Amino acid sequence: xxxxxxIVCHCEELTVADLKMAFEHGARTFDDLKRMSRCGMGxxxxxxxxxxxxxxxxxxxxxPVECLPNTRHRMPIRPVxxxxxxxxxxxxx
Amino acid sequence: xxxxxxxxxxxxxxxxxLGITYELSKQQGLKTLTIDQGYPMSGTSGATQxxxxxxxxxxxxxxxxxxxxxxxxxxxxxxxxxxxxxRSGGIAPIxxxxxxxxxxxxxxxxxxxxxxxxxxSREEILKLEPNLSPNLLGATYSPIDGHVxxxxxxxxxxxxxxxxxxxxxxxxxxxxxxxxxxxYKVTTNRGVYEAEKVILSAGLWSKSIGEFLxxxxxxxxxxxxxxxxxxxxxxxxxVIIGMRQLSNGIVLMGFSKEDVGYDRRxxxxxxxxxxxxxxxxxxxxxxxxxxxxxxxxRVMPNDGLPIxxxxxxxxxxxxxxxxxxxxxSAILGKSxxxxxxxxxxxxxxxxxxxxxxxxxxxxx
Numbered sequence: 001x002x003x004x005x006x007i008v009c010h011c012e013e014l015t016v017a018d019l020k021m022a023f024e025h026g027a028r029t030f031d032d033l034k035r036m037s038r039c040g041m042g043x044x045x046x047x048x049x050x051x052x053x054x055x056x057x058x059x060x061x062x063x064p065v066e067c068l069p070n071t072r073h074r075m076p077i078r079p080v081x082x083x084x085x086x087x088x089x090x091x092x093x
Numbered sequence: 094x095x096x097x098x099x100x101x102x103x104x105x106x107x108x109x110x111l112g113i114t115y116e117l118s119k120q121q122g123l124k125t126l127t128i129d130q131g132y133p134m135s136g137t138s139g140a141t142q143x144x145x146x147x148x149x150x151x152x153x154x155x156x157x158x159x160x161x162x163x164x165x166x167x168x169x170x171x172x173x174x175x176x177x178x179x180r181s182g183g184i185a186p187i188x189x190x191x192x193x194x195x196x197x198x199x200x201x202x203x204x205x206x207x208x209x210x211x212x213x214s215r216e217e218i219l220k221l222e223p224n225l226s227p228n229l230l231g232a233t234y235s236p237i238d239g240h241v242x243x244x245x246x247x248x249x250x251x252x253x254x255x256x257x258x259x260x261x262x263x264x265x266x267x268x269x270x271x272x273x274x275x276x277y278k279v280t281t282n283r284g285v286y287e288a289e290k291v292i293l294s295a296g297l298w299s300k301s302i303g304e305f306l307x308x309x310x311x312x313x314x315x316x317x318x319x320x321x322x323x324x325x326x327x328x329x330x331x332v333i334i335g336m337r338q339l340s341n342g343i344v345l346m347g348f349s350k351e352d353v354g355y356d357r358r359x360x361x362x363x364x365x366x367x368x369x370x371x372x373x374x375x376x377x378x379x380x381x382x383x384x385x386x387x388x389x390x391r392v393m394p395n396d397g398l399p400i401x402x403x404x405x406x407x408x409x410x411x412x413x414x415x416x417x418x419x420x421x422s423a424i425l426g427k428s429x430x431x432x433x434x435x436x437x438x439x440x441x442x443x444x445x446x447x448x449x450x451x452x453x454x455x456x457x
Contacts, residue, residue, distance in 0.1 A: 025252070026132060026263055035134040035244055043323060045385055074359055079323055079382035085368035086379070 008056070009049040011042020019053060023060050030054055030071045043079070046071050095284070099260070101433060102279055102288040103127040104267055104302060105295030107138035108243065109418045111250035112426030113292055115173070118257035120434055125259050126286055128279065130266035130298070133247050137296050140357075140389025142319065142345045143243040143419045144332050148183055148235030149199060150417075153206040154444060155398060158424060160208055161440050163237060165423035173249040176241050177340070183238025183332040184222065186374060187231045196233045203235075210235050224328045224375050238332050243419060250422075267295075270305035276409055290433055294413040297355070297392045303412070308404055310414055311395040311450050314354055318363045319347035320371070321385040328377055336371060344378065346371040350391075359386040391416055401425060401445040402432065412447055 004017035014037050022036040030046070030053055033039045039053055040046030050071055058065035101117060103110050106129035114127045133139075145166060147159040166178045187193050200210045211234045218232040219225060225232075255261065262283065269280040276289035293299050293310075303310040324342030331337075336346040348370050349363045364386050372379045392414060394400050399415035411433060413425050428438035 025248070026261070028132065028264065031135065032132045035139045036248060038244075041385075043384060074386045075361070075364070076383055076386075079384045081380050081382050082320070082322075082368045082372055083379040085320075085365045085383070086372060087365065087369075 008052050009037075009039040009042065011044050011049075012038040012040075014039050014049075016056060019056055020060065023057065028057070028061055029069050030057065031069075033057065034071065040071065045073070096278075097126070097284060097286045099126045099286060099288040100124045101126075101290040101292060102277070102286055103292045103294060104270075104279070105129060105293070105299070106133045106251070106261065106263065107136055107294070107296050107418060108247055108250075108422040109138075109296065109413050109415065109425055110292075110294035111247055111254065112422035113294055113413060113429045114259050114426075115250040115254040115257075116426040116430035117433065118254040118259040120430065123434070126262060126288070127254075127259060128262050128265050128267060128281060128286075130264070132263050133251055134244060137389050137391060138243060138247060138418060140317075140319070140387055141243050141419055142332075142337055142347060143241050143246075144183070144337065145178065145180075145239045145241055145420050146183060146332065146417070147208060147237045147420070148203060148210050148233065149185055149334075150420075151199065151202050153202050153208070156203050156208050157206045158399070158440070158445075159417070159420050160206065160237060162421050162424035163239070165427055166241065169249075169423055173253045174245075176246040176249055178239065178241045178246075180236065180239035181331045181337075182234060182236045183334075184218065184225075185233045185334045186218075186225065186229045187233070188229055190230075193230055196231075199233060208235065208237060222329055222331060222333065224377050225333070226374055226376055228373070234331075240332055240337055241419060246419075246422075250426075267302055270302055272306065272407070290409040290411065292411045292413065292429060292433065294429075296414065296418070297390055299392070299412065299414045306407055306410065308407065308410075308412075308447070309450070310400060310412060310447065311453075312392050312400075312414060313352055313395060315391040315393045315416075316349070316351045316353050316356065316388055317347050317391060318349045318359050318367060318386060318388045319345055320364060320367050320383050321345055321387065322378070323382045323384050325381045328375055328381075333374065335374065344371075344381065346378075355390060357388050357390060359388045395450075399425070399445045400447050401428070401442050402447065405448055 150156045150159040277291045322344040335348045431438040
């Protein structure tokens with residue numbers, strides 16, 4: 001298998017080549033990649049793809065991976081229905 | 094330090110700055126540089142529902158400007174490639190008698206600009222959107238409203254401008270802006286640049302950059318928090334004030350406005366309120382799962398209208414700072430390129446001059 005066809009983001013089905021293209025257009029952080037390719041915007045919210053994508057970014061931009069910024073994690077940690085957010089929703093649900 | 098020279102420098106590469114950059118890049122022989130402290134979409138332009146919204150933009154002249162932009166997006170869709178601009182139609186729900194009176198006034202106001210606004214009864218609106226709550230009294234509807242894919246729009250502006258020869262410098266914050274004999278000098282983290290003309294389109298940060306030249310840009314901040322669902326069945330087919338469903342099935346929902354400075358956190362109280370309002374509007378959403386929340390900070394001119402044009406005391410310095418940058422980037426880009434290259438714009442923009450704030454209270 002060609003290396004560039006390896007899938008990095010399973011939720012949005014993005015390959016190394018897809019991310020490389022975003023890098024070549026100037027993306028330097030995971031959040032740049034995210035907004036350009038949807039990497040990390042799917043069901044897992046970057047929980048599976050973040051490290052792999054960051055390793056590629058570090059490699060391409062020749063900076064140590066620990067120098068790259070983290071992505072911003074937001075609530076909820078796991079998908080939850082809207083009714084859970086609404087007062088009394090637990091009981092009515 | 095070596096100084097690079099350009100004809101024009103655009104400060105800010107959000108949707109407004111990139112719209113301007115793209116239109117300028119069509120001018121043969123004009124050497125431009127666009128600078129941003131981050132990367133396109135890292136600020137306000139990347140945290141949006143991306144409505145191209147016209148029908149409640151009052152006064153009617155502001156509606157006309159929004160309509161001109163919506164029309165320009167149809168051309169851009171051909172010019173720069175698929176930006177997923179779709180005129181889905183837009184709905185503003187009415188829940189109270191007061192909102193019904195306001196809707197009638199809105200209809201009258203927008204008729205002055207020939208912007209179609211229909212006042213629909215409960216039955217009519219439920220026919221159009223069967224998943225809306227039967228508790229609403231009615232709605233205003235306009236076929237002119239729609240949405241765009243903000244990521245595609247910004248990438249297309251950027252890519253096409255680059256192909257046309259525009260220069261870019263990202264992750265490069267502006268540290269000083271000074272007047273020179275021939276124009277302006279922009280000092281950044283990574284270099285010094287000079288140009289005859291400077292266009293300030295840095296959204297939220299325009300205010301502090303303007304201060305380098307003692308220009309007061311009266312804006313404040315307005316945080317919006319958004320909930321994002323998992324892909325779900327088609328529930329709504331139009332932009333409905335507060336929400337839209339993307340082609341991949343995701344629903345975006347947000348109603349909040351908070352002046353909390355540059356704080357981009359999401360907060361539980363606002364997200365709970367957002368969930369409640371969303372379910373009140375579309376009851377079926379109660380069982381749909383949320384996968385994420387996000388927030389963005391809008392820039393809000395103090396009187397709500399765009400700030401656009403040349404600054405009278407600073408020749409060849411132009412500003413383009415506005416709320417609703419997604420809706421307006423197309424017409425602001427076109428108008429700014431015309432203004433910078435010919436001295437006037439084909440769409441009348443005089444009403445949006447920064448000069449209007451002169452003599453107003455300091456806190457205005």
